[in-house]
Amino acid sequence: MSTASTNKTNNSCTDVKNTVAAANTIGVTADPKTEMLGLSHYLLISGCLLTFIVLVVLGIVWWKKYRSLVKTIRDLQGGRPRGNVVSTPDSPVLPYACRHPLDLPDRLDRVVDLQERTPLPVNRPRSVTPRLPWRPLQEGPRFTKSDLSLMQLIKAGKEGVFYKARMTRGTCKGHAKFTCKIAKEGVNPKRVEMEVSIMRKLVHHKNVLQLLDWNITEEPYVLIMEFVSTGTLRSFLQTNKERLTADPELQSLLTIASYHITLAMEHLRSKMVVHCDLALRNIMVSTFPWEVKVAEFGLARDLTRMKSRRSSRRKNPRERVPLRWYPPEYFRNNYYSFKGDVWAFGIVLWEMQTFGTLPYPNLETSEAVVYYICAGFKNTDPEGCRPEILQVMKDCWTEPYTCRPSFTDIVRILENIMENDADYVDVANSRLLATEEADNNDSKSNTQL
Numbered sequence: 001m002s003t004a005s006t007n008k009t010n011n012s013c014t015d016v017k018n019t020v021a022a023a024n025t026i027g028v029t030a031d032p033k034t035e036m037l038g039l040s041h042y043l044l045i046s047g048c049l050l051t052f053i054v055l056v057v058l059g060i061v062w063w064k065k066y067r068s069l070v071k072t073i074r075d076l077q078g079g080r081p082r083g084n085v086v087s088t089p090d091s092p093v094l095p096y097a098c099r100h101p102l103d104l105p106d107r108l109d110r111v112v113d114l115q116e117r118t119p120l121p122v123n124r125p126r127s128v129t130p131r132l133p134w135r136p137l138q139e140g141p142r143f144t145k146s147d148l149s150l151m152q153l154i155k156a157g158k159e160g161v162f163y164k165a166r167m168t169r170g171t172c173k174g175h176a177k178f179t180c181k182i183a184k185e186g187v188n189p190k191r192v193e194m195e196v197s198i199m200r201k202l203v204h205h206k207n208v209l210q211l212l213d214w215n216i217t218e219e220p221y222v223l224i225m226e227f228v229s230t231g232t233l234r235s236f237l238q239t240n241k242e243r244l245t246a247d248p249e250l251q252s253l254l255t256i257a258s259y260h261i262t263l264a265m266e267h268l269r270s271k272m273v274v275h276c277d278l279a280l281r282n283i284m285v286s287t288f289p290w291e292v293k294v295a296e297f298g299l300a301r302d303l304t305r306m307k308s309r310r311s312s313r314r315k316n317p318r319e320r321v322p323l324r325w326y327p328p329e330y331f332r333n334n335y336y337s338f339k340g341d342v343w344a345f346g347i348v349l350w351e352m353q354t355f356g357t358l359p360y361p362n363l364e365t366s367e368a369v370v371y372y373i374c375a376g377f378k379n380t381d382p383e384g385c386r387p388e389i390l391q392v393m394k395d396c397w398t399e400p401y402t403c404r405p406s407f408t409d410i411v412r413i414l415e416n417i418m419e420n421d422a423d424y425v426d427v428a429n430s431r432l433l434a435t436e437e438a439d440n441n442d443s444k445s446n447t448q449l
Contacts, residue, residue, distance in 0.1 A: 183221040207264035208293035230285040257289035264294040278344040280351040337402040346396025353382035
């Protein structure tokens with residue numbers, strides 16, 4: 001028995017040795033090309049899977065961005081019906097349901113007394129809310145709506161209407177005439193309070209429309225500001241286009257007006273106020289080009305009272321903003337800063353050179369405007385624009401927004417341009433020659449005497 005079991009054990013060991021030897025033989029004689037081919041297959045499959053995963057991730061990111069942009073456009077529309085938006089920003093739509101054919105912009109000079117045609121609505125006292133420390137304190141208004149006499153319509157905006165007005169009795173802080181803004185019905189009272197607070201913070205500046213008095217205790221809310229004799233800069237340029245086009249000093253005049261606008265915006269920057277609605281229609285003119293004033297602070301924001309510079313549009317989806325004057329970072333990241341006002345200033349320069357033409361005139365819908373701006377397209381170069389102003393215009397539209405110049409930089413650039421205009425005078429100017437001849441005649445007559 002022992003001999004048989006021993007033989008079986010030896011046979012099994014021999015089988016194991018033979019199996020191991022066969023395996024070693026197979027391993028030694030394996031083809032290296034086959035091993036490399038299998039490795040390349042694994043690498044190719046891994047590369048295909050990685051590429052597929054990257055494409056899927058990119059597709060998901062693109063789809064989310066697309067949906068976000070579509071939602072942004074819908075929010076910016078503020079519930080308005082889609083369609084043609086190439087309407088004139090200064091179109092005089094009266095705040096109440098009382099309209100008249102004479103209220104068109106080209107017939108403003110024929111409007112003598114709109115108070116009879118546009119009676120102010122019945123007073124609607126609003127609920128009293130706790131006053132925050134920064135809100136404008138007004139224990140009692142120093143005037144009532146019955147004390148106002150509306151003389152002429154200046155401009156109509158989305159939130160309010162501007163009139164030339166006067167007091168039926170007495171004056172307003174010594175001003176017999178003044179500019180009056182009447183807010184439309186339904187305007188958020190907090191926004192009007194913020195507007196009053198910001199205008200008070202700006203104090204006095206020669207290129208900012210000054211606030212004289214206000215009544216925000218009951219609707220319609222009324223703001224009284226200093227008087228402007230000419231109206232908006234946009235309507236002035238459109239009305240006097242032929243005369244200004246024939247003026248050989250037109251570019252110098254536009255540069256001076258641009259300089260005063262920049263001074264106002266530099267003042268806002270020093271007070272940490274972002275305008276958010278800088279456009280040609282919101283600049284008032286008393287004497288062109290020396291007395292131009294930035295107005296309309298309904299969308300302005302005081303950054304010292306804000307936790308974030310992000311827009312509140314998502315909290316207020318019906319908030320309307322001037323799309324054609326807003327920078328691309330607003331549509332992409334919901335962000336607006338002082339550099340956004342710089343972008344809008346470039347649009348204002350373009351408006352001045354084109355005598356109040358609507359920006360992006362070939363685009364009719366708000367969706368097209370947003371896509372056009374986000375794609376990096378700009379307004380075409382205006383004809384006859386001097387190279388220095390054209391360069392400032394393009395610098396204001398630089399991306400990213402951190403590369404745009406500040407208003408202090410623009411002030412310095414415009415000062416250099418005006419100095420060059422003063423050094424190099426066109427001696428062929430007939431008006432200049434006439435003045436010199438008159439001075440020579442006066443000197444000769446004095447010599448003879």
